[in-house]
Amino acid sequence: MNAVPQPQAQTESRVLVCDGNEAAAWAVALARVDMVAVYPITPQSSLVEYLAKFVADGRLNAEIVDVEGEHSVLSVLQGAALAGARTYTGTCGPGLAFMFEPYLRTPGLRLPIVMSIVTRDTLTPQSVWGGHQDAMSVRETGWIQLYCESVQEVLDTTIMAYRIAEHRNVMLPVNVCHDGNYLSFGAARVELPAPAEVDRFLPPPAVHWHAALDPERPMAVDPLTGGAGGPGPAMFVRYRKGHCAAMQNALSVIESVHADWHRIIGRRHPALVEPYRMEGADFALVTIGSMSGAAKDAVDAARERGLAVGLVRVKTYRPFPVQALVRALDGVRAIGVVDRSVSFGWNCGPLYQDVLTALQSAAARPATLSFIGGLAGADLTIGHFERAIALTRAQAREGRSGGVIWLNEEDR
Amino acid sequence: MPAYNTIAFRPELCNGCGDCMRTCAEVKTGSADSANARIQISADGDTLALALCRQCGDPKCVANCPAAALDKRLADGVIAWDGSKCVNCLLCTVGCAYGGIVYNAAAQHVVKCDTCAGDPACVRVCSTGALRYLTTARIYNEVGDLEDLFAPGLSGCQGCNTELVMRHALRRIGPDTVLATPPGCIPGMGSVGYNGQTGTKVPVFHPLLTNTASMLTGIRRQYRRLGRKVHAVALAGDGGAADVGFQSLSGAAERGEEILFICVDNEGYMNTGMQRSSCTPFGAWTSTTPVGERGRGKTQHAKNLPVIMMMHNCEYVATASTGFMEDLYAKLDRALAASERGFAYLHIYSPCTTGWRFPSQDNIEVARKAVESDFVLLWEFTPAAGLQLTRDVSHPVSISEYLRVLGKFRHLDDAEVHEIEAAVERNRQFITGLAQGQHPAMARLAADRADDTGARS
Structure with missing residues (x-):
């Protein structure tokens, strides 16, 4: 169906040292993406430079469209997807804000676009550094959001995202979120899978079998729908309900895609949540993104000191994995949730808010505490997590909830 | 027959x-x-x-x-x-x-x-x-047997000129087309449709008001990648082209995307209730430039979008009017051919009976008067030939011939009519100058430079 010849970027699996932005670009090449639209923005810029270089070098046989802004980035990809293309882009912060109009529309069009958010704190204060505020601000727009911990996970998840997005029971766009600065520029050892293996894992694109803009299959895409009276209201509900159902379908699809990745490529990543040292844990931290590495080190150290602490990392943030999270946290007496962003309306972190809501379906009611740290590029060190562990432990002892701890407030 | x-x-x-x-x-x-x-x-x-x-x-x-x-x-x-x-x-x-x-x-x-x-x-x-x-028989003979690619019974206003433009244009362009109709009168009259039903027989979609040219970019590029010949066509209003959609339009034109972008200029946001756009002319009443004790209609002159598009060095740029259908068809043909090589922009002036306040049977006459008075100039541009006038502009009928039939100008006093007259004359000189390869302002600039050089030496 795709008449385009596909040159091989490489034939064998190999090991390289690269940062998260380059890893994402390698994933795009391995996923045999048809069209990439780009506009540079810190800290994503090197990602689109890698893509441009890959295209220039013939490693990535994609149409690359250098547009005049992020709004057009996603608009070009919407058009391309409606013509059947597998598509990719990445952005962050102000770029995501400028993209918001087409961004908001993409999931409703049910287009399986994959877009990295190289997360960055939002303006203002003026800032060009990492933080989850951008991605978190669009958490209720109907995109799937996956948060990575490591450079390897960025590479693998970006490829897996196409299987998830293009699954017939899902057909939704996916944000692969990797932390600005810490993952975008942090170099690590990465295993690059062999293209043939990726081809076995990821079939050719199935992007526009439903809604298409194709003279061979003429249809109107997105007529006005809704209003009061007539068929509109029920039709609108059907679209919205279908979207919600697809989000829920995605939970099991994400799990099976991760299982396939392990089976075919040989690497295992947590699909929804990652329980870490939760055996017999009395209390736990909940983390998201690259901070989880330092947090795990802190948990290891605390365990050595005899503290019964564990950690649950949230990989799939939207749809929110309620059951998996509740299962992972079963039996703890206190939970400290560490956010890299702020929920202004609730005076806590947004992940904290989600965890609280999820716990409504749990049998027990553990004590909870919201930690906010790592804003605008601030480092979250083992020391910060040791404090978080100590405070959460105190909560467990006292059995009380509430309060917000701003982890970098005392940094000097 | x-x-x-x-x-x-x-x-x-x-x-x-x-x-x-x-x-x-x-x-x-x-x-x-x-x-x-x-x-x-x-x-x-x-x-x-x-x-x-x-x-x-x-x-x-x-x-x-x-x-x-x-x-x-x-x-x-x-x-x-x-x-x-x-x-x-x-x-x-x-x-x-x-x-x-x-x-x-x-x-x-x-x-x-x-x-x-x-x-x-x-x-x-x-x-x-x-x-x-x-x-004009040529038009009937050449396109009379082609299928009207819009459904009968679109819900445009009585006497709508835009509906005429749409039907003529798409009939000519043909079915191997993906059509973008950003929010405005064109989808408003049901071309994309309502609740699962459509008024168009080719693939059609609502882009956002802001991203028409960008979405068409993706569509056209993907079909080109697949080796398929599919026209990427926009039928957009002036608001979506000149105002909020201008960035994506300019970007696509600069990149030379293979798109035919038709701007149907009815000088305002007519579908949303006749608000001002940057293409609304000076003095015009709109619902956001109302006439009252202090208000006298729009206080700025219209943005000259086709000239701005020309400055992108597009493959083809032209202005046209339904008052001059043969000219319109000739330009449509050239624009379509140019869109196979690069960006083609066709600006069609489209009088609006409802928003401009004139009787619905007078639409073509208003379109003709706009051109005959030089309020609207008909020209075309290619990078090789530059700007060429396609209709003589040297013997215009009086501007008041045009203004007086339109309710939106009814409040104008003599001074305001003169202001419009002067603007029309400036534009005539500007475009004529471009057509002759020497804009008067540019000539003056060159003369000034020569004087400076003389003074220094």
Whole structure:
């Protein structure tokens, strides 16, 4: 169906040292993406430079469209997807804000676009550094959001995202979120899978079998729908309900895609949540993104000191994995949730808010505490997590909830 | 059955000079005796009447002829007279209700107009425009059998000019098309449709108001990648092109995307209730530039979007009007061809009966007056040829001829009319200057530079 010849970027699996932005670009090449639209923005810029270089070098046989802004980035990809293309882009912060109009529309069009958010704190204060505020601000727009911990996970998840997005029971766009600065520029050892293996894992694109803009299959895409009276209201509900159902379908699809990745490529990543040292844990931290590495080190150290602490990392943030999270946290007496962003309306972190809501379906009611740290590029060190562990432990002892701890407030 | 060209007469423009008759006689008989002309114009009460062969579709002269000397030629529609067969019975003259075939004493047989093989001498000498050779039949003959790719019964306002533009354009462009119709009158009248039903027979979509050219970029590029020839076409309003959609339009034009972008300029946000856009002209009433004790309509002149698009060095840029359909079709053809190589931009002025406040039957007349008064100039641009005027702009009718028929200008006082007049003149000079390769301002600039150089040396 795709008449385009596909040159091989490489034939064998190999090991390289690269940062998260380059890893994402390698994933795009391995996923045999048809069209990439780009506009540079810190800290994503090197990602689109890698893509441009890959295209220039013939490693990535994609149409690359250098547009005049992020709004057009996603608009070009919407058009391309409606013509059947597998598509990719990445952005962050102000770029995501400028993209918001087409961004908001993409999931409703049910287009399986994959877009990295190289997360960055939002303006203002003026800032060009990492933080989850951008991605978190669009958490209720109907995109799937996956948060990575490591450079390897960025590479693998970006490829897996196409299987998830293009699954017939899902057909939704996916944000692969990797932390600005810490993952975008942090170099690590990465295993690059062999293209043939990726081809076995990821079939050719199935992007526009439903809604298409194709003279061979003429249809109107997105007529006005809704209003009061007539068929509109029920039709609108059907679209919205279908979207919600697809989000829920995605939970099991994400799990099976991760299982396939392990089976075919040989690497295992947590699909929804990652329980870490939760055996017999009395209390736990909940983390998201690259901070989880330092947090795990802190948990290891605390365990050595005899503290019964564990950690649950949230990989799939939207749809929110309620059951998996509740299962992972079963039996703890206190939970400290560490956010890299702020929920202004609730005076806590947004992940904290989600965890609280999820716990409504749990049998027990553990004590909870919201930690906010790592804003605008601030480092979250083992020391910060040791404090978080100590405070959460105190909560467990006292059995009380509430309060917000701003982890970098005392940094000097 | 094909359509044919014809000579049309507007008595209100005729000054009775008689040039047409003398020229006809000269061309057909060698003498300038008007009595021998195939065209006769004479007083008929208070007005003037034309006696001329209409080259009828169902000619009674031909039916009456017992000798088969008269024949309606299928190729060009001219009713031809064959002297070798004529028996001079004059029954043909009895059949004709227009005085189009008459006995001529000098020739000693009937004579009639043969349209001078498609270039009538009478029309050429008519200085007032009372006689016109209408060649719009070409449009019918070329596109009449093509399918109208919009469903019947779109819910446009009565007399909507935009609906006319849409139907003509898409019929010509054909079915191998993906059509973008950003929010505005065009989807508002049901082209994309409502609740699962559509008014268009080609793939059609609502882009956002802001991203029409970008979405078409992705579509066109993907089909090109697949080796498929699919036209990427926009039918957009002026708001979505000149205002909030301008960034994506400019970006796509700069990149030379292979898109045909048709801007249907009705000088405002007519679908949302007639608000001002940057294409709204000075003085115009809109719902956001209302007229009241202090308000006098829009206080700025319109943005000249086609000129701005020209400055992107697009493959093709043109302005057009439904008052001049042949010109419009010729430009549509060139724009479509250019969109196979790069960005093609066609700006069609589209009077709006509802938003401009004039009777719905006057739409084409308003479109024509806009052009005839130079309020709107018809031109085209290619990188090779530069800007060329496609209609003479040197003899405009008075601007008030145009303004007075539009309710949106009804409040204007003389000073405001003069302001518009001056702007129209500036624009005429600007475009004429570009057409001649030397904009007056540029010439002045060059002169200043020369002076500076002289002063320094």
